[in-house]
Amino acid sequence: CGDSTRTNLDRNIAKGNVPLSNLENEITGRVKKTISNPVVIDKIEVVKTKSRVFIRVTDKEGEYGVTRVNDKRLFSTFTMFKKLIAPFFLGKDARDIAHYPSELLRIDRNYKYVGLPFWNSVGIIEVAIWDLLGKKANKPVYQFLGEKVRDNYPVYISSLDRENPIENETDLIKQTAEATGATATKIKIGGRMKNIEPYITRTNQFVPYVRKTMGDDFTIYVDGNSSYTAEEAIEVLKMLESYDVKFFEEPCYWQDLWSHKLVKESATTCAIAGGEQDSSVDQFRLMCEIKAMDILQPDVFYVGGMIRALKVSYIAKEYGIGFTPHSPKAGPMAAAPNQLFAVCPVLTGHQEYRVMGHEKQKDWHTPVVPVNGKLPIFEKPGLGIEYNEKIWKKEEIIWNSKEEI
Numbered sequence: 001c002g003d004s005t006r007t008n009l010d011r012n013i014a015k016g017n018v019p020l021s022n023l024e025n026e027i028t029g030r031v032k033k034t035i036s037n038p039v040v041i042d043k044i045e046v047v048k049t050k051s052r053v054f055i056r057v058t059d060k061e062g063e064y065g066v067t068r069v070n071d072k073r074l075f076s077t078f079t080m081f082k083k084l085i086a087p088f089f090l091g092k093d094a095r096d097i098a099h100y101p102s103e104l105l106r107i108d109r110n111y112k113y114v115g116l117p118f119w120n121s122v123g124i125i126e127v128a129i130w131d132l133l134g135k136k137a138n139k140p141v142y143q144f145l146g147e148k149v150r151d152n153y154p155v156y157i158s159s160l161d162r163e164n165p166i167e168n169e170t171d172l173i174k175q176t177a178e179a180t181g182a183t184a185t186k187i188k189i190g191g192r193m194k195n196i197e198p199y200i201t202r203t204n205q206f207v208p209y210v211r212k213t214m215g216d217d218f219t220i221y222v223d224g225n226s227s228y229t230a231e232e233a234i235e236v237l238k239m240l241e242s243y244d245v246k247f248f249e250e251p252c253y254w255q256d257l258w259s260h261k262l263v264k265e266s267a268t269t270c271a272i273a274g275g276e277q278d279s280s281v282d283q284f285r286l287m288c289e290i291k292a293m294d295i296l297q298p299d300v301f302y303v304g305g306m307i308r309a310l311k312v313s314y315i316a317k318e319y320g321i322g323f324t325p326h327s328p329k330a331g332p333m334a335a336a337p338n339q340l341f342a343v344c345p346v347l348t349g350h351q352e353y354r355v356m357g358h359e360k361q362k363d364w365h366t367p368v369v370p371v372n373g374k375l376p377i378f379e380k381p382g383l384g385i386e387y388n389e390k391i392w393k394k395e396e397i398i399w400n401s402k403e404e405i
């Protein structure tokens with residue numbers, strides 16, 4: 001059920017009562033029913049085009065799946081990706097992808113390296129493989145993952161800046177809200193891993209300013225990015241609740257669940273959220289078990305891909321806890337969470353959409369723009385993003401598994 005084998009914790013939690021430990025089998029069964037022949041992975045590449053980095057997985061028939069990735073996370077952990085993770089997938093049948101993250105963990109001494117660097121490297125390949133399978137079957141990926149439970153979801157505008165003057169940042173939020181119909185935002189508070197001036201004053205001014213500018217009906221969330229001690233966070237929480245802030249993300253150091261629990265116990269109307277950096281499924285269960293969080297926020301890539309993120313959503317459902325993944329994206333990287341959102345049994349409030357995302361769309365991929373404040377589930381094959389094929393003609397191949405091995 002989690003990262004380890006703990007069948008005694010199996011519980012029927014999913015819609016349709018699928019035991020969590022059987023999720024991989026259920027999904028693999030669905031894939032093999034749809035694609036009858038093996039899809040043998042021939043090559044994994046890291047390519048750069050249009051100044052962006054992608055993972056491309058190609059099968060023996062020359063068909064490929066692709067996902068855009070966070071280049072900083074990839075290149076900071078590139079050795080792990082190249083040496084420990086990518087080679088595992090070569091020659092394997094992609095249809096068994098649901099089982100591979102757990103298998104990979106059990107190989108040799110891989111278990112010693114787990115954490116975001118390990119699981120992100122797995123996740124980016126896993127997501128590209130799902131794109132490949134979807135394209136081969138001519139179906140959106142979510143059809144393999146489970147029963148569709150929603151056609152769209154409301155978004156919140158994710159403001160990511162701590163340095164922009166509050167008036168300017170609020171103006172960007174307003175522009176994005178007007179262009180997309182979004183009725184919620186998340187703003188940064190604290191100083192990211194520190195609670196010092198000028199961030200203390202900025203926080204005290206920013207929250208009231210956004211409330212006044214956007215009005216009482218607009219939903220406000222905040223993100224502390226690990227800025228506070230429990231004591232400081234509880235003080236800030238009082239101010240947040242007085243402005244009807246709906247969730248306080250990562251108030252304390254992200255690994256310090258006990259401080260989050262203390263903040264949560266002090267909250268009356270504001271939910272406590274977290275999990276962006278967490279990549280252990282067991283850790284998400286622990287958060288629920290000790291009541292440290294009201295909302296779980298795994299990142300589909302950081303947590304190790306779609307199946308592991310889906311597992312976290314089932315755990316959230318089991319414990320009656322919220323699920324609002326981390327994804328401050330408005331381009332092709334929003335596609336993997338989008339497919340997950342079609343089927344995950346719980347999805348809480350609004351989902352993340354980058355501020356000014358509507359203006360950042362490119363003419364070389366399917367646009368990712370909310371309508372009336374909602375993003376539809378993408379229905380095109382694979383992850384649902386179509387790329388203009390011309391972009392691959394100008395690509396730079398940064399790494400190719402065939403040459404490396």
Ligand SMILES: O=C([O-])C(=O)C[C@H](O)[C@@H](O)C(=O)[O-]
Nearest residue numbers: 158160223225276326327328
């Ligand atoms: O919840 C979020 O979207 C984030 O915390 C985004 C992060 O700040 C991300 O942009 C980063 O790590 O710089």
